[in-house]
Amino acid sequence: MFHHHVPPGCLERVTCCRGRGRCRCSPPRLQPPLSPFSHLQPVAEKGSLAYIYTDLTPARFLLYNLGALTVYSFLSRALKLLWGRSVFPHIPGPPSQSWITGNLGQLFNSKGLPFHHHLSERYGGIAKIHGFFGDEQLYICDPRALHSILVKEQDAFDETTVFIENNRIIFGPGLVATVGEQHKRQRKAVKPVFSLIQLKKLTPLFYELAEKLCDVIEKEACGETIMNGVLNPDGGRVDMSEWMSRIALETVGQAVLGYSFDPLDSRQSNPYTAAVKELIPTLFRLSIVRQFVPWLTRIGSPALRRKLVELVPHEAVQKVKNSSDVMYATAKGILESKREKMSGRRQKTEEDAGSxxxxxxxxxxxxNERLLDGEKLSEEELIGQMTVLIFGAQDTTSSALSRILYMLSIHPNWQDSLRKEILEALGSLDRDKRLTYEEIMALPLLDAVLKETLRLFPPVPFVRRTTTKERTIPFSKQTGDVSSITIPVGTTLFLGIAGANMLESVWGEDAKEWNPERWMGLGEGESAYSSTTRLPGIYAGTLSFLGGSRSCVGYKFADIEMKIILIKLLSRFTFAKTGDTIVWNLSQIISPSTVTQTLGEEGVDVEEKKGLPLLVRVYAAETI
Structure with a gap:
């Protein structure tokens, strides 16, 4: 493990050590083994710069690089501020909270949703914010500007390098980690698997899992068991956020991979489940640190970078690394299994035989096998798609379903109306009946509740872009004398999805209210907009699934999945609020928590616990 130290230049080495590595001419001391960089370490005089690197460990190497990058960024920003002028002098915005991190601490904060809403409400669609060391960035909710960025001039605005490099490290070269022609090629390969024909084939699976979910929730609501096999001492009180997370993961796991991550009716034991659930909140905790990832990817080889990450003494960093490893290994194993089945090396399953x-x-x-050689996805790209599809569909669906159940619990009249619509469609209160895809899509109130909840409470409230080509984009509403703005190359943009989805100029005076009625009774060609202003979104004119070439490829999958789960839940249960204080936190994806306040010796103690407890009762037909 350790090497004995021999003073350099010792003349007695040959006689006293005899090649055994020990010298009696000085007291022996233990020295750590040489670092992986030992072959790069020069022999130098003590006190010189070169001497410092002779004792350079990987951890120190990483620290020195981070320090150098920080100093470089600091100096470049400082010189720009001293010698230059504001890039956006006529754009208003909030004051910088910190000269080092600007407004990033407010934007990437679990309690940061009010600040995001403030930016969209206070500054008329476009606000100037600050990043590291005074870097001027833009927060944009304006419909015309968003149309230019996401659709008209989309080739000039791409995902940020921070987003791409982080996703490439965590997920591999999937849809969220590629740009340009590679992204277009991948999207072309993936899009057909979300066709209407494919979705119709998956509806029986969605029903099976939703029915299984209802069976276990009924046991818990009646006080028999609670998730993970523990007795429920408070019958009727159910954490629906936890169940929505579990059903979302199991549904996407079986539908996308043909693989079960969660049996629903017993204790969870799959490491993939924990990895997926922990990844989003952990990444959000590292939001500021992740801004340095593009620079770190320039250090050495992938093997060296991985070794450096392994040596970082930070729990969140190690948790992200472990989650990435679990997701990659699971996806690779499943892919190999699928290939074996397809090639006939295993006995055909019932599914392969004709289902x-x-x-x-x-x-x-x-x-992929049918594509031309230049269009096919590589092995790593296929694995990347698998991890991205599972990860992207799990937390967002869970968040949306949790919010819908919460809104229905505080608006019981809407819940009753929606249940009535569902039961009438089922006919004669036959709750075992399964509606067809077309019948589900013909339920107007279900569609309205889903659209309105996703409009007002999108699971992902913002995304970012960077300018790759200088462009001038217009505003919908003139700000002073300014009706357009020229955005230089390299500018970071925050696209406010939540802010745009609740603009009064688009949706009317009740834009900030949850009102499914706005979607009802619309004829062909009509929309829920209250004006001629439009958002460039692919889903009901909202930005909840974004728009343009990087919009969500699986939004129709999510739509039918959520509708079937809601149909089964509402036909069997009623949901009511518990009296708990519920808060919705930002961890890139919105999630609910309960807040409890107790009076302690030093004042009021506030405890927050993730979850959405609701009072769940088995529905009795005669009550309506």
Whole structure:
């Protein structure tokens, strides 16, 4: 483990050490083994710069690089501020909270949703904010500006390098980690597996899992058992956020990969489940640190960078690394299994023998084989798609379903109306009946509740872009004498999804109210907009699934999945609020928590616990 130290230049080495590495001419001391960089370490005089690197460990190497990058960024920003002028002098915005981190501490904060809403309400659609060391950035909610960025001039605005490099490290080269022609090629390969024909094949699976979910929730609501096999001492009180997270992961796991991550009716034991659940909040805790990732990816080889990460003594960093490893290993194993089944090296399963159901990855593999060589996805790209599709569909769906159930619990009249619509569609209160895809899509109130909740409470409230080509974009509403703005290359933009979705100029005076009625009774060609102003979104004119070439490829999958889960839940249960104080926190994806205040010796103690407890009762038909 350790090497004995021999003073350099010792003339007695040959006689006293005899090649055994010990010298009696000085007291022996223990020295750590040489670092992986030992072959790069020069022999130098003590006190010189070169001497410092002779004792350079990987951890110190990483620290020195981070320090150098920070100093470089600091100096470049400082010189720009001293010698230059504001890039956006006519754009108003909030004061910088910190000269080092600007407004980033307010934007990437679990309690930061009010600040995001403030930016969209106070500054008329475009606000100037600050990043590291005074870097001027823009927060944009304006419809015309968003149309230019996401659609008209989308080739000039791409994902930030921070976003791409972080995702490439965590997920591999999937849809969220590629740009340009590679992204277009991947999207072309993936898009067909979310076709209407494929979604119809998956509806029986969605029903099976939703029905299984209802069975276990009924046991818990009646006080029999609670999730993870523990007795429920408070019958009727159910953490619906936890269940929505579990059903979302299991549904996307089976539908996308043909793989079960969670049995629902027993204790969870799959390491992938923990990895996926922990990843988003952990990444959000590292939001500021992750801004340095593009620089760190320039250090040495991938093997060296991984070694450096392994040596970082930070719990969140190690948790992200471990989660990434679990997701990659699981996806690779599943992919190999799928290939074996397709090639006939294993005995064919019932699914392969003739069932019409086909998981998305198997379909993707088959489609990939039909593509030309230049269009096919590589092994690493296929693994990347698998991790991205699972990760992207789990937390967002869970967040949306949790919010819908919460809104229905505080608006019981809407809940009763929606349940009535569902039961009438089922016919004769036959709750075991399964509606067809077309019948589900024909339920106007269900569609309205889903659209309105996603409009007002999008699971992802903002995304970022960087300017790759200088462009001048227009505003919908003139700010002073300014009706357009020229955005230089390298500018970071925050696109306010939540802010745009609640603009009064688009949705009317009640834009900040939850009102599913706005979606009801619309004829062909009509919209829920109250004006001619439009948002460039692919889903009901909202930005909840974004718009343009980087919009959510699986939004129709999410739509039918959520509708089937809600149909089964509302036909069997009623949901009411518990009296708990519920807060919705930002961890990139919105999630609920309960807040409890107790009086302590030093004042009021506030405890916050993740979850959404609701009072769940088995529905009795005669009550309505």
């Amino acid at each position: 019409s159901r086909q998981d998305i990855i198997t379909e993707l593999l088959r489609n």
